Amino acid sequence: MKKDICALAIIPAKVDSKRVKRKNLRTINGKTLVEHAIDYAKRANLVKYIIITTESDEVRKVAESYGDVLIYHRDKEYMGEREVADVYINVLQKDLAKYGDENILNDISHVVGVQPDHPDRTTSLDNLLEYAVENKYDDLFTVDSEGTRNGAVRITKKDFVLSGTMSRRVGSFLDNCTNIHSEQDIIDAGINIENMNNQSNDK
Helix, strand or coil: CCCCCCEEEEECCCCCCCCCHHHHCCCCCCCEHHHHHHHHHCCCCCEEEEEEEEEEEEHHHHHHCCCCEEEEEHHHHHHCCCCCHHHHHHHHHHHHHHHHCCCHHCCEEEEEEEECCCCCCCCHHHHHHHHHHHCCCCCECCCCCCCEEEEEEEEEEEEHHHHCCCCCEEEEEECCCCCCCCHHHHHHHHHHHHHHHHHHHHH
């Protein structure tokens, strides 16, 4: 692991979405959105721990199939339209101790939020972590082609999440992946993933 970078990836995977029903369990290219998020986090050498936070038994079963992913129950007060940053803060302030994983706090330098509803990310998590550290950002968001924060990835220094003060110096990095809000978005993301797979096979 690169010196001074060790990350915890938190994947918030509720199933009570309103616009696309059971969105995080929808399948694209043979995998649920939750699986795409887990795979993305697992490809990162700088991510040592992955936590899924969910209220769903179905999501739990998906995550359990990976074996080395921690699964935390997401309380009702962190459902609905609750700000996702509150979920990350709650994991560090309460859930790690609740599940006996306090040792993680001593290991990590950064917390990475990986929302499942952006399955066709184009930037590696290792690159984003290195970019955040090299530029001395306390907080880094991915944005779309319009410069709008898209929630695909958020990287924050551990101390700011632990204290609940997310954040001061905020940077951004383009990842114009699909933000799934409709049935068409699911189709488009599937096409994008297939195109990326084909390009990778051509190399």
